Amino acid sequence: MSVMRFVGANSREAMRQVRAALGDEALILANRHTEQGVEILAMAESAAAAGDAGEPEPRPQAPSRPSPPAAPASPDPAQAFEAMSARLLEEMRDMRALLAGGQGQPAAAATLSEQLLETMLAAGFSQALADEVVSALPEELAAAGALDERALAWLGRQLARRLRGLDDEAAFMDRTGIVALIGPTGVGKTTTTAKLTARYVMRHGTRPVALVTTDSFRIGAHEQLRIYSRLLDVPMYALNADQPVSELLGRMKGKSWIIIDTVGMSQRDHRVIEQVSHLHGGDSPVRLVLLLNAASQPETLEEVVVRYRQAAQAAGGELNDCIITKQDEAGRLAPVLDIVMRHGLRLLFVSHGQRVPEDMALAEPDALIDQALADRTPLARPAARQAPEPVVRGSGNLLGQGRRLASVLQALRLRLPGFERLEEVWNLLGMPSTIQQQRLDRLLEDYPRDGQALGMLWSERRRVPGERWSMPDVALGPEGTWLPLPLPQHRQVAGQRARLEAAQARHAVEVHLLNGLPDGEAGEWLERHAASWCSQVRGSQRVEHSGERRSLASLDGIGESVGDLRCRFRGAPCRLALDSLAVSVALKGSRRDSQRLEARAWLGELRDEESGKVLGRRYWIAPARLGRAPKALLLTLLQGDVLPQLARRAWQRLDPAELGELRADLRLLMASGLATVAAHLDLAEDEAAMDLRAELLGLGGGRRRRRDVALLDSLLQLFLVRDAIRHLGLGERETG
Structure with a gap:
């Protein structure tokens, strides 16, 4: 079998073509970046094994009796074999030349990191700054591998952000x-x-x-x-x-x-x-x-x-x-x-x-950065082809690290309304317990402020598996993003309806995202106030459809398809295929047993965007009066699934034995706050979020786990270092 060439937009696409044509046992001979993307030379392992057995001189075989031709006469078999042998020999020579990397052969194209390093060095920036900048290259750009306008725009933003x-x-x-x-x-x-x-x-x-x-x-x-x-x-x-x-x-x-x-x-x-x-x-x-x-x-x-x-x-x-x-x-x-x-x-x-x-x-x-990057002198040496040096290289880079920490914190403050409140919670670390309680009470007394909360994600009223605490409730900002500092459940009034009324009275909350159906009183209140709400429920939830009482899971495939949505689920990109159908549901604890809610059920199937593998199914109930508007609401509920998991991970890593005196409610706010920020950054798709993600992952040593978990760990390290620097600056911890 001959050597085959495959060209894809990126390495992942090219490898997918290789596997489709040659199977999982394909032998990769060489790869390089081209103007079209990534080119891979590969051959089937069986063909390589046959070649390794020896290279006997080709000997023409007697041709088999041909079938009567239905078209023009075929070429002479001996000539065809000779042509095929010559082509195979030429391809093998090309393959050997690529593998040997002989003199005169073009070198493999540089990665995007290497190209960006070369660009900065050619402009006159130092190796130290170039390493610092390129170490934060977003994975979205690195995967593309091309030094295009988008990559250069990212480089310009990184440099301009460092120039105050x-x-x-x-x-x-x-x-x-x-x-x-x-x-x-x-x-x-x-x-x-x-x-x-x-x-x-x-x-x-x-x-x-x-x-x-x-x-x-x-x-x-x-x-x-x-x-x-x-x-x-x-x-x-x-x-x-x-x-x-x-x-x-x-x-x-x-x-x-x-x-x-x-x-x-x-x-x-x-x-x-x-x-x-x-x-x-x-x-x-x-x-x-x-x-x-x-x-x-x-x-x-x-x-x-x-x-x-x-x-x-x-x-x-x-x-x-x-x-x-x-x-x-x-x-x-x-x-x-x-x-x-x-x-x-x-x-x-x-x-x-x-x-x-x-x-x-x-x-x-x-303007200054644009001018600096425009004045580039080609390098006389290929030094920029080195991989970026490690971010931490000793005391010479401490100043750069300090600037990056301060820059990331400032970007988070500007991006997330209320981020300063989460910082204030961390400022209580190490204070006596009584002072922690007093200051925490004052801090949460007027949070969130008027106009900051558009809606509420009401967490499940049960403990997170394996822990003795429940996930706090999370306020939604005017843009629909989670506010950085959640609200502990034990500080909320008792009863669903009472909580809804209090949220509307204090914060003018208009959107309510629920885990489980509202009870009768809460449902009546929501409908009377024509509030926007949506509940995420289990597949076993019983509803009435076409005169039959059935579980939502049994209705899969019956509803009307309403398209699919791109989203992230458990730190990975996926597609959510949605069906919808009209149902009615009984609300528990209704004043009248006959009361039912006319609603729409939403049935979703989650598939991995790359492999197409089914990741799970989800179900939601929303009032019928909202029509198809709840798509954004149910997507927010879906993506909130990860918050308890992330909060649990942060909780376990905030060890009081290492951090000093730490109240349980303060520890929970610190952990759940980190979870909401990490989840927000994982989900956001704008360029500013992409840059901020890359900076955080660079500070945390790079991405080695799923992205939301890696972001959480980086945020935790960011706050721990911030706390250490803060106390070094103060000289001693506050006592009053």
Whole structure:
């Protein structure tokens, strides 16, 4: 049998073709990425075994007696055999060349991770940042394997998210106080001082601003700034480099914005610390802004940031802001942006010429990243073909890890309303039990806030298997997503109807998702208020259909098909095929025995999206008045199945023996909160969720289990590290 070629959109599709044609015992000879996708060379194992037995010289066999031809005469059998042998020989030569990887043969195409690494290195970003970024490549993109517009857009988002800037110029210009520009000689501090002053004057006028220079070393330095001060009509003051700023404050009464042009000093000069220590304004805080020359070598920029930050810390201050200068003189923008991102600096402005104030603009991360990626130089070595280094490589990467942790937490806060409440619950960890109780009561008193909850997922009123607790109820936000902090059942009022009334009164809840049918009183209340509701029930649930009382499971195949839905079930993609039919059901505990609810039954079959294997069946009941609208409701109920399982896993991993004093209700809220966040991220399909998933899985060491479980474990590690960092920062745990 000859070598066969198979081409698929990805590796999975190509392998499916191989198995269909050659069976599970196919021998894979080679594979590579092409413009069409993934190409695989394979042959049947039996053919390979026959080839291994030896290569005797082909000997023509006597042809069998042919049948009378019904078409034009067939070619001579000996010639056909010779042609087939030649083709087989050529294919075997191709196969041997591929396997040997001989010189001159094209190398296998790089994976997407390798292509992204090469792209970043070619632009001028460092290996450290490239490894950090690519380690969070989403599996959805990695499976495609192509460096297309979607992959490049993802890379741009990752870099832009790491480049902090100002939301608008007012965030910097409208704050009163003292601003000091610091940095090495020749970085452009005096010109930048003039540009900032001009921009301030354009917003607030000349009266509240003053210029200060400490540069008494350079000939003409005072005169240069004095010229700018005259042009801008603002006063200028001179200060010796060893003279504290506080000595000038008495002479600048009424000035709410003071900008200091400091003397340029090499980062290796031991007087840097002394210079920074003199930049104190008594009771007036001094904002330090570091200027970075875009045309400098990466090693020089690294040293500048490290030394000046050390000087600021030694002087009891902080250095968090920077301005990039001389952008127009830089061959590539990526090296300086790399330094800014890796050190977590906030980039305020970018300067690109000598004109005042035209040649300076507010830093726009998206535009700067686009420009950096556009200026790429092909690499002279194939170093980018290496796999990304491990995320944790020692102390040199701790700063990057800290930034990633902070970035993920901030993304979760922005994405999930109420995420801060879950963080507040974790903040109680380690406090005395009585304080935990008091603060937890206050925290839950007004949660969720008005407008935050659109609906409620009412959990089953029984214990989670193997545990002594029940899954808390989960509020649904305005977008239909679960809120991060569930509501413990023992804090709810008793009785279904009472809980429904309380939820509507406190939170204006309009949607109710139930496990099991409502009882009679609750059902009457739901119908009287025309509420949207849906119940997930068992297949044994008895209903009346066409005058017969039957179980829902016995009605499979009878209902009207209403199509199928894409969803996720137990951490994997699947298809939910739905049937629906009209039924009536009796509600337990009805005031009148004859009361029945006219409803629609929904019968669903879950199949694995890839293999088509049946994963299970589910059943729902919704009021007939909703028609076919409940699709979204029953899907939310289905996907809520996983919450108790995830909460149980988190509960078991939150060991009080390791975490210290921990109340059971606090432990349950921590565990169930992690479960709702993990499930939300697993289910969400937008690009922001894809990026966030990849970051989390990267922090947790990659995906080794089903995705929702892997996300839960990563979130648990995120919160544990957050808690450790928080307490290290505090120095000791709170006691009151």
